Amino acid sequence: MAWLASPPPTANTDASIAPDASAVPDASGALATPAPRTARHSGMHPASGRPMIEVRNLRKEYVMGAEHVIALDRISLDIARGQICCIYGESGSGKSTLLNQLAGMERPTRGGVRIGGIVVSRLDERELAEFRQKHIGFVFQSYNLLPGLNAVENVAMPLMFRGVPREEREARARAMLRRVGLGKRLNHYPSQMSGGQQQRVGIARAFVTRPQVVFADEPTGNLDSKTKVDIMDMIRDFARENGQTIVLVTHDEHMAAYADRIVTLLDGRIVHDTEQDE
Amino acid sequence: MRFSDLVHLCRQNLFRRKSRTILTVLGVVVGCCSIVTMVSLGSGIDEQNKQMLASMGDLTIITVTGANNTGGMGMADGSGTATARIDDKAVKDFRSLQYVAGATGHVTYLDAILTAGPANRYVDQNGVIEAIDMTQFDAMDYQLDSGRKPNRQGDVLAGQYTAYDFIDSLRPESDNFRMRPSYLADSCTPEQRAEGCEDKSDAQDPFFNILTTKITVGAAQTDDSGNVASSSTPTASNGQTAEGSGSGTQIQVSGLLKEDNGKGQATSSGLLMDIATLKDLVAKIHPDAAAGTLAYDSALVRVQDIDHVADVESQIRTMGFTTSSSRDMLDSLKEQTRSIQLILGGIGAVALLVAAIGIANTMVMSVTERVREIGIMKALGCTVHDIRAMFLVEAGAIGVIGGVIGCLVSALISLAINLIRYGGVSAEHLQWAILGNGTVDEAARISVIPWWLYVFAIAFATLISLISGFGPANKAVRVPALDAIKSNQ
Structure with missing residues (x-):
């Protein structure tokens, strides 16, 4: 429980801790052992049977002026290794907020997130950066390529942050771009590519480091329906190939259909959690 | 992140905003030029002074001219008496003072x-x-x-x-x-x-x-x-x-x-001869004149180094003698030169300060318009340390480039000033303007740039740039990854 205990529980959520924790029996044993403190000193534990992502009793409040807005409350969730999990909800349901907590982009008000055995909510700024370098990939709705870099440089960027030499990382980036079908546009700049092409560069960038978890935030939000299908196929195929875990955030039911599991959020709480076969 | 990657990224960013980079660098060039040129004019004054002083002879010599019986020299409080006379004993006393290298009576x-x-x-x-006393010739x-x-x-x-x-x-x-x-x-x-x-x-x-x-x-x-x-x-x-x-x-x-x-x-x-030799000579050519009339008209005292001239001089005055040395003139010359150099340096510094504000402005703009990029980089695992380094390298590069160009331009300006002063371009004038002309005292340069001034100017421009870039770099570090990424959805 050590990793959950950072903020003192209040009366409001006190009651919910015990049932939530005990509801995940396979994780509770592991939780008793001291959690690794940093991403630096510990790798993931690929062989262990524990879930890839563990969320416990997560709560996030925002202070907006005089008001407290509770964006997430009592979120507990386990996502298995290799699972494609869709977080589904209308806008304002808190799904983007949840993604941010999972990826360590924001600190939760209470509760904890553990990915591959590492307590994300406890890492400091530097450790988080390293954690993202090693274990996390991102696909964004608006592609978010750097306009000053060409396709190869954009894809190679996460490797650059890891200190991979230029030759090596650009070779890997080129290979990745060929796999997403952009072998002829290696030196194009984002402004010279269509939305679908840009998003393929984004996918190449997310997978080039072979991360354990890829977060995709409305990856098809800006695309036409045919391209949407291509992009989703691509993401799914990559994930299946390497047994990577995908957390897909969307409000598009068609996209949700690609997932193994759909977690539906409404007003900051999980209201449905269904597994589905393809 | 490797340093070579930082430099590469920085180059790309600077090239992407070419006109802004050029204008900012231009600001540094102007600042650097003005400070180098102004200081070079100050050094020019130094060189002119040095050549002038060299023509005035040894500056460590104090001439003792007689009794200080009026008290007009401001030393009246001492034991100065009208009986102080320059004789062998007095010269011996001078010689025994601290820091005195040599002393001789003079006829x-x-x-x-x-x-x-x-x-x-x-x-x-x-x-x-x-x-004089020839035994003191070397002293x-x-x-x-x-x-x-x-x-x-x-x-x-x-x-x-x-x-x-x-x-x-x-x-x-x-x-x-x-x-x-x-x-x-x-x-x-x-x-x-x-x-x-x-x-x-x-x-x-x-x-x-x-x-x-x-x-x-x-x-x-x-x-x-x-x-x-x-x-x-x-x-x-x-x-x-x-x-x-x-x-x-x-x-x-x-x-x-x-x-x-x-x-x-x-x-x-x-x-110039020894006193004994002069006495013999006078006895021969003026047998009627008494040899005893050859009294010392003054004494010359040489101090070991120029810093102790004032000290020794005041000691001799307290012994009751009137003295003169080039110290007073030297002091006022130094003071005057220093104030001119300060004014010149101040003008240059103001220009560099303006350039610094320009750099800070450029960097703030750069951070503001790159908020989203910074957010993306953070999300993809770029450390805070690297983001700060990225902006500091950019600011530093502007400083170094501006400093180097500024130094080159200053060298040309300085050359032009000196050539104008010599009255035209010729091989000899070029040589004087660049290397100086130590022998001809009328040909001192107006603008002299010592090598350390280039080093200092580049280092200073870089430092100022880094300081100006520091605030914006820290601002960049604080950009929240999320807001940045969402910012144009």
């Missing part, structure tokens, strides 16, 4: 006529003879131009230009003298030449070599010497008179002194 003898050459045709009517740091040092009893030295003081009494008056080269103009225009201008190319040696020609010292006829000597009366007869009277005595100069106005006129024009 000036003016009642002599010097003649030389066949039939004594070369005459120096106003020959100056000075005498007083007298320098020789040629010949040998005085090491024997009776050795006589001549001033560097003594030979030029002799006129040839057998030539017509308009052409009976030879000018010291340093008195001649650098160059004369043909029109000036028509009016009698002579320049360095006209320089001629004196009529005789003073090191190989014996000089006859005779007594001046105090009644009519002024008239007789300067009149056109054939000096041959004058010389015969001197020989005839038997009062003339021949001496041989053994060495030529280097001119040093701090150590008496004899170093320039005149004869």
Whole structure:
């Protein structure tokens, strides 16, 4: 429980801790052992049977002026290794907020997130950066390529942050771009590519480091329906190939259909959690 | 992240916003130029001062001229008494003061006529003879131009230009003298030449070599010497008179002194000898005059280094003597120079400050418009440390580039200023303008850039840039990844 205990529980959520924790029996044993403190000193534990992502009793409040807005409350969730999990909800349901907590982009008000055995909510700024370098990939709705870099440089960027030499990382980036079908546009700049092409560069960038978890935030939000299908196929195929875990955030039911599991959020709480076969 | 990647990214970012980068760099160039040029003008003043001081002779010499009985020198509170006299004892006292390298009594003898050459045709009517304690020759740091040092009893030295003081009494008056080269103009225009201008190319040696020609010292006829000597009366007869009277005595100069106005006129024009030698000489040419009249007119004290001149001088004043040295002038010169340099440096610094604000502005803009990029980088695992480094490298690069270009431009400006001062472009002027001209004191440069000024300017520009970039870099670090990424959805 050590990793959950950072903020003192209040009366409001006190009651919910015990049932939530005990509801995940396979994780509770592991939780008793001291959690690794940093991403630096510990790798993931690929062989262990524990879930890839563990969320416990997560709560996030925002202070907006005089008001407290509770964006997430009592979120507990386990996502298995290799699972494609869709977080589904209308806008304002808190799904983007949840993604941010999972990826360590924001600190939760209470509760904890553990990915591959590492307590994300406890890492400091530097450790988080390293954690993202090693274990996390991102696909964004608006592609978010750097306009000053060409396709190869954009894809190679996460490797650059890891200190991979230029030759090596650009070779890997080129290979990745060929796999997403952009072998002829290696030196194009984002402004010279269509939305679908840009998003393929984004996918190449997310997978080039072979991360354990890829977060995709409305990856098809800006695309036409045919391209949407291509992009989703691509993401799914990559994930299946390497047994990577995908957390897909969307409000598009068609996209949700690609997932193994759909977690539906409404007003900051999980209201449905269904597994589905393809 | 590797440093080479940081540099690569920085280059890309600077190129992407070419016009803004160029304008910011231009600001640094102007700032750097103004500070280098201003300081170079200050160094130019230093160089001019140095050459001027060098022409004034040894600055560590204090001349003690007599009793300080008026108290007008501000030392009246001391034990200064009217009885303080410059005698052997006083000189010995001076010599025992701390930091004093040497001291000697000094006698000036003016009642002599010097003649030389066949039939004594070369005459120096106003020959100056000075005498010191020759054992102090080295301690007083007298320098020789040629010949040998005085090491024997009776050795006589001549001033560097003594030979030029002799006129040839057998030539017509308009052409009976030879000018010291340093008195001649650098160059004369043909029109000036028509009016009698002579320049360095006209320089001629004196009529005789003073090191190989014996000089006859005779007594001046105090009644009519002024008239007789300067009149056109054939000096041959004058010389015969001197020989005839038997009062003339021949001496041989053994060495030529280097001119040093701090150590008496004899170093320039005149004869220098030991006091005992002078006494013998006077006894021969003026047997009727009492040898006892050769009292010290002053004493010369040489201080070990220039920093202690003031100290030693005030000690001598408390002993009751009047002194003079070049210290006062040196002090005021230094102070004046320093204030001019401060003003010049201040003007330059203001320009660099303006450039610094320009850099800060550019960096703030750069952060603001790259908020989203910074957010993406953070999300993809770029450390805060690397983001800060990225912006600092960018700011630093602007500083280094601006500094280097600024230094190059300053070098050209400085060259142009000096060439204008020398009055045109020629191989010789270029050499003077770049390397300086240590020998010709009229040709000191106006703008002098010492090598350290380039190093300093580049380092300073870089430092200022880094300081200006620091705030924006920290602002970039605080950009929340999320907001940034969402910012244009």
